[in-house]
Amino acid sequence: MAERIKLMDDREIEQITGGAYTGSVFVYTVQEGESLSVLAHRFGTSVSVIAELNEIKSAKNVQAGMKLLIPLKA
Numbered sequence: 001m002a003e004r005i006k007l008m009d010d011r012e013i014e015q016i017t018g019g020a021y022t023g024s025v026f027v028y029t030v031q032e033g034e035s036l037s038v039l040a041h042r043f044g045t046s047v048s049v050i051a052e053l054n055e056i057k058s059a060k061n062v063q064a065g066m067k068l069l070i071p072l073k074a
Helices: 036-043 047-053
Strands: 002-006 012-016 023-029 067-071
Touching: 036 047, 036 067, 047 067
Parallel strands: none
Antiparallel strands: 002 012, 012 023, 023 067
């Protein structure tokens, strides 16, 4: 289950409960040249967490313009 939360600066995050991941996430649009490993490093998480949240079977399937859920740091 996902609940959308609007922040004071008009960004939106989602609170996910149930399943393998529980916590807050935000939606990120992949830019040209970015990979799951680049995003994991930038946002302080792991490739496996991003892949699982977004049901990505192969990192090769990530392309510019895709919208991915990224977990927020606690």
